[in-house]
Amino acid sequence: MEQADVMIVGAGVSGLNAAWYLQQAGKKVLVLEAADHVGGRVYSDEDSGFTFDRGFQVLQTAYPELNRKEAAIAINMLQLQRFFPGALVFRKGRRYLFADPLRQPAALGFTLLNPLANLRDKWNTLKLRNKMLRGTAENCFTGDEEHTLEYLQRLGFSEGYIKSFFRPFLQGIFLDEPEHVSASMFRFVFRAFSAGDAAIPSEGMGALPRAMRQALRPGTVITGVQALRAERHEVHSADGQVWNAHQVLVTAAHENLTKQAIPELNSAWRPVLNFYFEVTKNTIRRPSLCLNANPEAIIGNFCFLSDVAPSYAPKGRHLLSCSHTGGREWSETLQEQVQVEMADLLGLQLDELIPIRHYAIAHALPAQQRVSDAPRLLKTESGVWLAGDALANSSLNAALRSGRLAAEAMLRARATAKNQHSTNLNHIATQAASAEFRVIVVMSSEQKEKEEVCCPPFKSEPWQDKLHHWVKKPFIKTTLRSFWYMPLGFGKAMRRLDSIRRSKKAENPDHLTLSEHPSKWSINLLQAVDKPIPDVQSESLDGTFYSRVYEGDYRNMSQWMNDFEQAMKKKKLKAKRMFMWYTTCPGCAKKYGKNPTVIVAEVGE
Numbered sequence: 001m002e003q004a005d006v007m008i009v010g011a012g013v014s015g016l017n018a019a020w021y022l023q024q025a026g027k028k029v030l031v032l033e034a035a036d037h038v039g040g041r042v043y044s045d046e047d048s049g050f051t052f053d054r055g056f057q058v059l060q061t062a063y064p065e066l067n068r069k070e071a072a073i074a075i076n077m078l079q080l081q082r083f084f085p086g087a088l089v090f091r092k093g094r095r096y097l098f099a100d101p102l103r104q105p106a107a108l109g110f111t112l113l114n115p116l117a118n119l120r121d122k123w124n125t126l127k128l129r130n131k132m133l134r135g136t137a138e139n140c141f142t143g144d145e146e147h148t149l150e151y152l153q154r155l156g157f158s159e160g161y162i163k164s165f166f167r168p169f170l171q172g173i174f175l176d177e178p179e180h181v182s183a184s185m186f187r188f189v190f191r192a193f194s195a196g197d198a199a200i201p202s203e204g205m206g207a208l209p210r211a212m213r214q215a216l217r218p219g220t221v222i223t224g225v226q227a228l229r230a231e232r233h234e235v236h237s238a239d240g241q242v243w244n245a246h247q248v249l250v251t252a253a254h255e256n257l258t259k260q261a262i263p264e265l266n267s268a269w270r271p272v273l274n275f276y277f278e279v280t281k282n283t284i285r286r287p288s289l290c291l292n293a294n295p296e297a298i299i300g301n302f303c304f305l306s307d308v309a310p311s312y313a314p315k316g317r318h319l320l321s322c323s324h325t326g327g328r329e330w331s332e333t334l335q336e337q338v339q340v341e342m343a344d345l346l347g348l349q350l351d352e353l354i355p356i357r358h359y360a361i362a363h364a365l366p367a368q369q370r371v372s373d374a375p376r377l378l379k380t381e382s383g384v385w386l387a388g389d390a391l392a393n394s395s396l397n398a399a400l401r402s403g404r405l406a407a408e409a410m411l412r413a414r415a416t417a418k419n420q421h422s423t424n425l426n427h428i429a430t431q432a433a434s435a436e437f438r439v440i441v442v443m444s445s446e447q448k449e450k451e452e453v454c455c456p457p458f459k460s461e462p463w464q465d466k467l468h469h470w471v472k473k474p475f476i477k478t479t480l481r482s483f484w485y486m487p488l489g490f491g492k493a494m495r496r497l498d499s500i501r502r503s504k505k506a507e508n509p510d511h512l513t514l515s516e517h518p519s520k521w522s523i524n525l526l527q528a529v530d531k532p533i534p535d536v537q538s539e540s541l542d543g544t545f546y547s548r549v550y551e552g553d554y555r556n557m558s559q560w561m562n563d564f565e566q567a568m569k570k571k572k573l574k575a576k577r578m579f580m581w582y583t584t585c586p587g588c589a590k591k592y593g594k595n596p597t598v599i600v601a602e603v604g605e
Contacts, residue, residue, distance in 0.1 A: 003030060003243055003244050003245060004027075004028045004029055004030040004243075004244075004245045004246075005022070005027040005028045005029065005245060005246050005247065005414075006018075006019075006022050006027055006028075006029045006030075006245055006246070006247045006248070006249060006410065007029075007030050007032065007234075007235050007243050007244075007245035007247070007248045007249070008029060008030070008031040008032070008248075008249045008250075008251070009031075009032050009227045009230055009235055009248070009249070009250045009251065010031070010032075010033065010040065010250065010251030010388075011031045011032075011033035011035075011038040011039070011040070011209070011213070011221050011223070012038075012039060012040025012041065012042070012209070012251055012388070012399065013039070013040065013042055013208070013209055013212070013389075013396060013399040013400060013403070014251050014387045014388045014389060014399040014400070014402045014403035014406070015031055015033075015040075015249070015251045015387070015403060016031065016038060016072070016209055016212040016213060016216070016221075016403070017065075017072055017212065017399070017400045017402075017403030017404055017407075018249055018387055018403035018404065018406050018407040018410075019031050019216055019220055019221075019403075019407075020072035020212065020215060020216060020403075020407075021070075021072075021403070021404050021407035021408065022407045022410070022411070023216060023217060023220070024070070025407075025411050027411075029216075029220055030220065030222060030243065030245070031216075031220055031221045031222065032222055032225040032227055032235060032237065032243065033221060033222065033223045033224075033225065034223075034224070034225065034226040034227070035223060035224075036223050036224060037206075037223065038209045038210065038212070038213045038221060038223070039206050039208070039209030039210070040209070040251075041054070041055070041361075041363070041364070042057065042205050042206060042208060042209055042396070043205070043206045043209075044203070044204030044205055044206030044207070045357075046204070047357070048314075049313065049314035049317075050276075050278075050312065050313055050314070050319055050356065050357075051203065051204040051305075051309075051311065051312045051313075051319075052204075052276055052357050052359075053200070053204055053205045053206070053274075053305075053321075054274070054359050054361065055272055055274045055323075055359060055361050055364050056172070056272075056274055056301070056303075056321050056323050057200075057205045058083065058198040058199065058200060059078070059080065059198075059199050059200065059201070059205065059208065059396060060189075060192040060193070060196055060197075060198060060199075060395075060396070060397070061075065061080065061082075061196035061197045061198075061199055062137075062191070062192045062195035062196025062197075063192065063196075063395070063396060063397040063400070064137050064397060064401075065396075065397050065400035065401050065404065066396075066397070066400070071400075072211075072212050072215045073208075073211045073212055073215055077211055078201040078202075078203075078207055078208060078211065079201060079202040079203070079207075080197075080199040080200070080201055080202075081199060081200055081201070081202055081287075081308050081309035081310075081311075082197040082198070082199045082287070082308070083197065083198040083199065083200075083287050083288065083289055083303075083308055084099070084104070084286055084287050084288045084289075085099060085100045085103045085104055085193075085197065085198075086098050086099030086100055086104060086111075086288065087165070087169060087288060087289045087290070087291050088284065088286065088288045088289070088290045088291070089116060089164060089165060089168070089290075089291045089293050090290060090291065090292050090293065090294065090345050091116065091164055091293040091294055092294065096114050096115070096116050096164075097111065097114065098111060098114060098116075098117075098165060099111050100129070100194070102129075116160065116161060116164040116165060116293075117158075117160075117161045117164075117165065118158055118160075118161070120156060120158070121157055121158050121161040124155055124156050124157055125157075128155065128190065129190075129194045132187060132190055132191035132194055132195075133191065133194055133195055134572075135191075135572070136571075136572075137188060137191060137192075137373070137397075138373050138467065138544060140184055140187035140188040140191055140373070141184045141187075141188065141371070141372055141373035141393075142184075142604050143184075145182065145183075145184070145370065146182075146183045147178065147179050147180065147181060147182065147183060147369070148166075148170060148178040148179070148181045148182065148183045148185075148186040149162070149177075149178040149179040150179075150183070151183035151186065151187075152166055152178065152186075162178070163293070164293040165291065165293070166178060167293075168291035168292060168293050168297075168300050168301060169289075169291055169301075170186065171300040171301065171325050172289070172291065172300055172301030172323060172325075173189055174189075174270070174365065174368050174394075175270035175271070175272050175323075175325045175364055175365050176270050176325070176365075176367065176368060180367070180368070180369055181368045181369070182368050182369055182370060182371045182393075184371050184372075184373075184393075185368045185371045185393050185394075185395075188373075188393065188395070189395070192397075198289070199308075200305070200308055200309050200312075201309075202309050202311045203311065204312070208396075225237050225238075225239070225241075226238040226239075227250075230248050230250050230382075230384045231248065231382055231383070231384065232248065232382055232383030232384060233245060233246060233247075233248065233383075234248070235248055246414070247385060247410050247413075247414065248383075248384050248385065249384075249385040249386070249387060249406055249410065250384055250385070250386055250387075251386075251387055251388040251403075268366070268367035268369075269362065269363040269364065269365065269366055269367065270325070270364055270365045270366070270367060271325075271327060271360075271361060271362050271363075271364055272323055272324065272325055272359075272361050272364040272365075273323070273324040273325075273328070273329075273330055273334075273358065273359070273360055273361075274321065274322070274323055274324075274358060274359040274361065275299075275321070275322040275323075275324070275335065275338050275355065275357075275358045276319065276320065276321055276322075276355075276356050276357040276358065277319075277320040277322070277339070277342065277353045277354060277355055277356065278313075278317060278318065278319065278320075278353075278354045278356050279304070279318040279319075279320045279346070279348070279352060279353055279354075280318070280352045280354075281318075281348060281352055282304055282306075282307065282318045283346045283347050283348065284304055284307065284346070285304075285307060286307065287303075287304075287307045287308040288303065288307075289301060289303050290302050290303055292341075292345065297341070298324055298326065298334070298337055298338055298341050299322045299323065299324055299338055299341055299342060300323060300324070300325055301322075301323050302320060302321060302322040302323065302342065303320075303321055304318055304319065304320055304321075305319045305320075305321050306318050306319040320342070320353070322338060322342060324338065329360065330358060330360045335355055335358065339353050339355065365394045366389065366390040366394045368393065368394055371392065371393035371394075372392050372393065372471070373392065373393070373398075373401075373469070373544070378391070378471075379413075379509075379530060381531055385406055385409070385410055386406070387402040387403050387405075387406035388402055389402060405469065408462060412462070413509055415456060415459075416456065416509070416511050457592060458583040458584060458594070458596045460549040460596060463547045463548075463549050463581075463598050463600075464547075464548060464549045465547075465548055465567070466546070466547050467544060467545070467546055467547075467603075468544070468545045468546075468547060468600075469543075469544055469545070470541050470542060470543060470545065471542055472540045472541075472542050473528065473540060473541045473542070474528070474529050474530075474531065474532045474533070474538060474540050475514065475526035475527060475528055475529065475538060475539050475540065475541065476497055476500055476501060476526070476527050476529055476533055476536055476537065476538050477524060477525065477526045477527075477537045477538055477539050478493050478496060478497055478524075478525050478537060479522060479523070479524050479525070480493045480522070480523050480525065481521060481522055481523075482517070482521055482522055482523045493525050494513065494525070494527075497513070497525060497527040498527075500533070500536055501527060501529055501533075504529075504533045504536075506529040506530055506531055506533055507529070507530040508527060508528055508529065508530075509528060509529075509530045511528075512527075512528045512581075513525060513526070513527045513528070514526040514527075514528075514541075514579065526539055526541075541602075543576070543602045543603070543604060544602070544603050544604065545579075545600050545601060545602050545603065546567075546568060546571070546573055546575075546600070546601050546603050547598050547599065547600040547601075548563070548564055548567055548598070548599055549596055549597070549598050550563075550596070550597045550598070550599065551594060551595065551596050551597070552595065553595075560597070560599060561599070564599045564601070568601060568603070573601070573603040574603060574604065575601035575602065575603055576601075576602045576603065576604050577601070577602040578599065578600070578601045578602075579599070579600040579601070579602075580597060580598070580599060580600075581597065581598035581599075581600060582597055583596045583597065583598060584596060
């Protein structure tokens with residue numbers, strides 16, 4: 001007997017967000033969590049009136065997922081306390097203020113006179129800021145892959161500026177050197193800092209997952225349950241219990257359950273040592289992120305959290321957070337060295353910094369060498385769904401987005417699974433060709449059994465004016481001739497693809513067959529499969545796609561295409577390939593009284 005429609009392993013941010021969207025669709029969801037709390041890596045401890053985040057973390061108010069209308073929580077629920085929009089750099093006994101003069105005009109003089117950056121560096125920073133703000137967050141992940149150091153050098157930033165500002169800044173954000181961090185990830189974070197504020201909730205970063213849990217139905221999250229094995233319809237826990245559901249989702253943080261499906265996740269996680277000191281005298285008194293640009297520095301970044309959020313410390317007391325990303329293990333000797341370094345930076349005596357807590361976090365962030373905006377919503381051969389920020393990029397936004405996209409993909413798969421049907425041979429696009437783009441026609445399927453209705457009712461909301469992501473979506477492929485876009489031998493080709501798929505024991509999860517017209521005289525047919533199939537002609541589609549829904553007779557195709565192209569121009573999107581999805585066969589269109597067509601474009605630079 002199924003205990004839930006969906007069983008989710010892991011109550012981190014991605015798991016909680018997936019649960020929220022699934023419940024909004026009416027699904028019964030259970031979330032199993034091994035710890036005694038929710039949040040995964042996003043968690044806060046409280047002790048003696050202090051709030052300690054497990055590792056220095058911030059929330060960017062410009063994150064797209066936090067600003068969705070249907071998000072699990074409203075951002076104002078968290079009582080966010082904002083950092084000063086800039087950074088205070090410590091180097092060779094002096095302090096230098098870097099600020100965004102467009103948001104802090106009073107700091108313009110300090111920024112212009114800052115000797116750590118020359119005029120060209122300051123101009124290039126302004127140009128980069130404006131470029132990032134003109135585009136979308138998704139645009140940050142387009143273009144050729146390169147590391148951040150190479151990207152900054154290519155933009156003309158001086159070595160001194162990179163060394164004194166960007167290097168300690170990036171070490172604090174990514175826990176890694178700029179030559180090991182994807183430039184795409186740098187652009188995404190730089191845009192977030194430029195478009196919004198870095199902030200922390202007044203009750204600690206752990207307030208975010210706690211609020212997400214409270215948004216779920218009572219009893220959704222069950223803590224203290226350690227999952228040992230996940231399968232298509234069940235999860236086996238350490239206490240010997242078997243949890244049954246129609247679908248199972250595992251978050252990527254559970255390496256023991258995901259490493260076989262995604263080998264690259266076995267690679268690097270970045271560690272961090274997080275030191276907390278109570279400081280009797282605050283010598284900064286500015287809610288700033290502080291960067292240590294001194295050679296051989298142990299601490300790369302630090303801040304007085306109690307300046308940002310006074311609730312982090314008892315009234316009249318100060319809480320200092322310091323991060324070490326150099327890979328050393330915690331020891332009393334290292335802690336004493338940190339205490340000496342911080343006393344020197346802040347102009348304090350040693351007894352004015354009191355060590356009160358530390359965290360040694362081996363798995364603080366996934367490595368950022370190869371990232372994407374589109375989470376790899378992988379479904380393993382055993383039928384288990386996967387989600388988590390490690391599948392895309394290490395950010396709260398990616399964790400939230402991965403959970404949402406996983407939920408949406410699972411809902412689509414469940415809806416189509418209820419309406420199993422074989423290929424419909426009647427949908428051939430004759431007017432979908434574009435002079436500028438190759439055209440792909442997504443054909444619905446029609447059950448050959450004697451059913452009154454074969455096509456599931458089409459829901460336009462997930463496709464109307466939306467961005468979607470396919471990551472290495474596998475297809476089997478064949479080619480046939482056509483006459484002025486009309487296919488010849490279409491039925492035979494479709495039966496051949498069906499036969500190949502069935503012989504390999506593969507499913508057609510989306511019930512999609514793509515018809516691509518490279519010319520008037522040939523067609524490539526691609527049938528979606530749920531796993532890569534070796535030794536056959538195949539192709540995978542990988543990228544970001546924009547879609548709009550149209551209704552009516554196919555003779556309106558030219559009008560639809562014009563409207564679609566205008567919509568893309570308004571969003572500053574460029575199409576690389578275009579698709580059509582004829583969602584409903586003629587018989588079902590007559591039955592429903594609707595004949596929706598979806599135009600989809602693969603978009604990029």
